[in-house]
Amino acid sequence: MMFALTALVLAGFAAPWLCRAWGPRAAGRMALLPAALFVWFLAQLPAVRAGDALVQGFAWLPGLGFDFTLYLDGLALLFALLITGIGTFVVWYSGAYLKEDPASHRFIAVLFLFMASMLGVVLADNVIVLFVFWELTSFTSYLLIGHHHEDDSSRKSALQALLVTGLGGLFLLAGLILLGLAGDSYDLSVLMENKALAEHPLFPAALGLLLVGAFTKSAQFPFHFWLPNAMAAPTPASAYLHSSTMVKAGVYLLARLHPVASESALWLAVVPVVGAATLGIGACMAYGQTILKRLLAYTTVAALGAMVMLLGLGVEGAAKAAMTFLLAHALYKASLFLVAGIIDHETGEKDVRRLGGLRTHLPWTACGAGLAAVSMMGVPPTFGFLGKELLYAAGEWPWVFAVSVLAGVFFFVVAALTGLKPFLGAVQPTPHTPHHEAPVALWAGPVVMGALGVLFGLVAPALGHHLIGPAVTSVLGQPAEVKLALWHGWNKELMWSLATLAMGGAALALLPRIRPALERLAAVTAWGPDRAYQGALALLNAVAKGQTRILQSGSLRTYLEITLLFVLATGGTWMLRSQPVPVAHAETSITMSDVVIVTLILVATLGAVFSPSRMAAIASLGVVGYAVALLFVLYGAPDLAMTQLVIETLTVILFVLAFHRLPPFTRRSSARLQLLDILPAALVGIFMAALTLAANRANFAEPISGFFAEHSWKSAYGKNIVNVILVDFRALDTLGEITVLAVAGLGVIALLKLRLVGKGGPS
């Protein structure tokens, strides 16, 4: 498993070069990688079915107890097969679909990284690993959705998806950490065995946060709005996002948490209701759509709602239905999206109302679309029919049943509109007229997946035993045997299933008449969470702008004052609170020389501040420096004194040299402003004076000076301890200091050179 992730990531990074080297064949060849991984995962099937989950890992952050562990059980395997299987076709398809796009190599690279992230999500055992991959899917899907970055709406959709799912990811992280604290382990496989977890006081909070994470990712109400917008992505990416990845990550998380969480009251109260609401809203909003991809996007919302609702019921039958429906949906949704892409690519038309009769020109595409559509409609003997049967059977509650039937009718209508209508009937004029079938790379996916959708229905018992069974076992946390069969006798579900087909047919016939009403409904729903999202975004921008205007005024003075006030406010309060500022503190006995020097500094400083003449100010500055050097001499620091003298001299010389180029002092600030400025300056001065007194007494730890004093001669053979520190014990710091000096020197030279160029230039 580790190699699978590594290979996909490497392929992602290598993609730009491979695309250049192999030209148009690159995508087809690169698709062999997910195909090989698919085969490898398929080979793990017997072991996983026998109950041996595959575990791999290495110590990642042993200090925190996080290991990079991967875990392959029935649930993970089902998802891994979908990701790699559908991924194979998507990669192959992308090569042909984006043939003319100069940035196609970038798309393929991101697609591989996205595939790796998604695989990481379903394989991760450690919750932190799960979170990292979860966020990586958000991030890579952002790049996929925003592939056409020149387009404003594409960028906005991508950002919306990133913000919604990324924000959800933070909830997820918090939830996972709480879960880890509650269960005293960060491994999902351990946590999900721990049935006592649900009794832990932290559990409801953890679950609530996790649910928000899952709902945002799986586009559940009220976070459903990002998904239809995300169809701004190039079609292969939409097909992949909608069928087997990204949005299914939330479903996966719910399924993963199911063993422990499904009996808690919060789960039972929230998850089915949210799922049903999403299903209903997705269905209603889709009826008003006419754009092919948008129509499909809303069915994804509805289908996700159905899966979430099923998982939320917490019973075995529902879990079976969820897993079956998941597989059926992945197959037909990927096919139909890819078909939508082909239609758009070949005809340039996106509106289903203006499409028809394409079967003669696009026979293979029509075949794939038809197979996928009958599966989606739930016509026997397809796999979709099975999924729908189980969906109806899961509904012990009347309202679940009612919503399920509504969904069944809805899926029928959409399937007919997207999979059948464009190909049947009379030929309609479109912007381009297709003269020949699309390349095989485009139609292979829909045909194979559509055929599988039908085939799976025929081999349902075996499929239930080998693939769905192990997945349901993981979902329930206990061994489950899934017996799928097309024929259950003349029972209630079959009746309703047939009734659904009839109602679907009727709804389809009525659609043109009720569409205006539905479009009005869609306009009303536009005032939904999408608006809230836009508002929140606008508010954020406004706050950021306002705050920047205040804080980043561009005036040095304002910056300085804000910084100072902050220091005063935080440091000052701390100081006042921690200890009474010592008023009189005898440092050492004060001698005459001290008094003289202090007076000297006082007078010179005041001179530097208030002198109207530049020369006098500089001279005063020099006096302050020399006086400080004298202080150093008095208090046992001859090295400092020497350095200070040299530097002070240099400073004064430098100033004098530079000053004749600068204009004389002018009085710019009013007296009132000057008075106003004295206040913060004086406050800081008082604060610093108090800090000096406090610092003199504070002793947090044993000073390390003792070490230097002891080892100066013993280890370094130097008698001047300061020098030994600088050139021996802390030699690297001194090297850094020299570097700073050198960089400053280079900067000065560069600036002076610049002046010469500037003089010669046009300015």
Added chain:
Amino acid sequence: MSIIVGLLYAAGIFLMQRRNMVKFLIGLALLSHGANLLIFTAGGLTRGHPPIIAEDATLADPLQADPLPQALILTAIVISFAVLAFALILFLRAYQTTKTDDLHDLRSTDA
């Protein structure tokens, strides 16, 4: 000593709030003196005992001044000189380019 530190800080900040570049620089210089003295005082003041091991001894006299703050200040003096020199030249260039020594006029990059 604390009075001097406070005074140097106050004077430095007051000058840095002025609109004149040169005053700003003098303020910066005063501020760095203040900071150096703050470190110096925080390390404890010892009169007249430089941290040098006597000719005939191998261990330092425990009464000697603390060498560590001195080492730090020595670095700080040199670096503040580097910063000051750089700032001075930068201001000089800015003045020659924009013909103003008023920091208030330098608020916008496209002026």
